[in-house]
Amino acid sequence: MRLYTEPVASKRQIQVGGVPIGGGAPVVVQTMTKTETADLTATMDQIRRVAEAGADIVRVAVPREKDVEALKTIVADSPIPVIADIHFNYTLALKALDAGAHCVRLNPGNIGGPDKVALVTQRANELGTPLRIGVNSGSLPAHLRELEFENPVEALVTAAVEFVELMERLDFTNFKVSMKSTSVPNTIASNRLLSERIPYPLHLGITEAGTKWSGSLKSAVGLGTLLADGIGDTIRISLSTFHAEEEVKVAWEILKALKLRERGPVLIACPTCGRLQFDMDSVVAEVERRLEAYEDPIEVSVLGCAVNGIGEARHADFGITGAKDAGALYSKGKMIRKVKTENLVDELFVEIDKYYAAGKKVLRDVNAAAEAEQWLAENEDATAMTPERMAAMENAAVALDEETSPVAGRRFTRA
Numbered sequence: 001m002r003l004y005t006e007p008v009a010s011k012r013q014i015q016v017g018g019v020p021i022g023g024g025a026p027v028v029v030q031t032m033t034k035t036e037t038a039d040l041t042a043t044m045d046q047i048r049r050v051a052e053a054g055a056d057i058v059r060v061a062v063p064r065e066k067d068v069e070a071l072k073t074i075v076a077d078s079p080i081p082v083i084a085d086i087h088f089n090y091t092l093a094l095k096a097l098d099a100g101a102h103c104v105r106l107n108p109g110n111i112g113g114p115d116k117v118a119l120v121t122q123r124a125n126e127l128g129t130p131l132r133i134g135v136n137s138g139s140l141p142a143h144l145r146e147l148e149f150e151n152p153v154e155a156l157v158t159a160a161v162e163f164v165e166l167m168e169r170l171d172f173t174n175f176k177v178s179m180k181s182t183s184v185p186n187t188i189a190s191n192r193l194l195s196e197r198i199p200y201p202l203h204l205g206i207t208e209a210g211t212k213w214s215g216s217l218k219s220a221v222g223l224g225t226l227l228a229d230g231i232g233d234t235i236r237i238s239l240s241t242f243h244a245e246e247e248v249k250v251a252w253e254i255l256k257a258l259k260l261r262e263r264g265p266v267l268i269a270c271p272t273c274g275r276l277q278f279d280m281d282s283v284v285a286e287v288e289r290r291l292e293a294y295e296d297p298i299e300v301s302v303l304g305c306a307v308n309g310i311g312e313a314r315h316a317d318f319g320i321t322g323a324k325d326a327g328a329l330y331s332k333g334k335m336i337r338k339v340k341t342e343n344l345v346d347e348l349f350v351e352i353d354k355y356y357a358a359g360k361k362v363l364r365d366v367n368a369a370a371e372a373e374q375w376l377a378e379n380e381d382a383t384a385m386t387p388e389r390m391a392a393m394e395n396a397a398v399a400l401d402e403e404t405s406p407v408a409g410r411r412f413t414r415a
């Protein structure tokens, strides 16, 4: 379901434990556990948390024999498919396949030569298990080092294509490809190039993206750009946090923002300005926290004041706004009722729960709604230059320009 462009990547599809990746399937959210894999209690706790947060598949590091042992139990108990992250030890790759991993990630460039890769692909073929083959900017094959210096994007793509050709020579096509770089522009450029050269599903990520704040932004820019182009079939957000579920939440926000997938409510909040009538930071945080309990993709809006009326939030299924000593609840651009400012959040959730209890119907008391409309009319200042009104004026000016311009109707298109 790509809404922005035709899909350009991954004509092929693979199945990771029954989850389709590529070939037009919805973009798959994955993350990686941060626990020692052999610590079964901690690992399974984290897997359950990420699954609850919306991870479609999860990856676990398998650097030791004891991790392979634990993998058997993890695969059996996990609510979502499990990828074993191997990198360079082919015997561990073979053991992970035999332990029942739904996919194994390895780097053909440092696993000990094509004959070792062949052993792994042969076993994976026998079991019908897909592989993820990876290229990292930090570990390119020696013969590409010079090219990496001159043209890091071409070096990454060349390495990936060489690995793909190796897999095809080994008669193995059940794989996806990842090309990781710490550079956002290089990640974008290399994946664009690779998507034109190979038909296999692409895993997107920014290596060592950083903290929750900077890593989320880098990922949103890098992965968001590619996804908006129709490139990328599964994503992982790498954040420096022990809480892997945070990575999943960020991944979902990116997919929701691009309208590639839906999960849970969408929260809209005004940017606030000097007209703000309540403690927006804590109100928005509280609304966001309580919305996590809902799975339906309802849209909820929080406006800091009523000076604009509620026109800006007319698409919202529910919303709240504040004025000097009171606030109001609204739905789809129409008032529901007036409430005390300190009760705004509680009453918002009363209305949301009533809506679901009534089979997704907004229940409106005509008198209470009329009182709220009256209150809003008294508090609205039709002459105030608010951020929303300035934006509306700018949009109107652009529309007028376009109508009167000699190149009216022309839009930028990607060459």
Ligand code: SF4
Binding pocket: 270, 271, 272, 273, 274, 275, 276, 277, 303, 304, 305, 306, 307, 308, 386, 387, 388
């Ligand atoms: S004018 Fe707009 S941005 Fe300012 S507080 Fe009111 S709704 Fe928020």
